[in-house]
Amino acid sequence: MGTAVVPGRLLWRCRRGLKELDVLLERFARRHYPSASAPERAAFEQLLELSDPELAACLLDGGACGEGTLAELRIRILDNH
Numbered sequence: 172m173g174t175a176v177v178p179g180r181l182l183w184r185c186r187r188g189l190k191e192l193d194v195l196l197e198r199f200a201r202r203h204y205p206s207a208s209a210p211e212r213a214a215f216e217q218l219l220e221l222s223d224p225e226l227a228a229c230l231l232d233g234g235a236c237g238e239g240t241l242a243e244l245r246i247r248i249l250d251n252h
Contacts, residue, residue, distance in 0.1 A: 177200050177201055177204050177205060181204065181216075181219075182197060182201075184219045185200050185219065189227060191227075192223070192226060192231070195230055195249070196248070198251060203247070213240075214239075214240040214241045214244045215244060218236065218245075229245060230245065230249065
């Protein structure tokens, strides 16, 4: 595993107040964000812009997260768990 550091601000944005979301987002950020491609990093930051209900629907309830890189990122986050 690399020694790259995840920005503290990004980890703070992963804290959503719903334990399930916190675990999914923080785990992905710590394990994969440092080595992610620029489009994947941008998609992760875009995902963090969603409201808590939208994010829960996307990651926990099987709802749509969008298309392209964002949809691929959803799969990667869930596979990582």
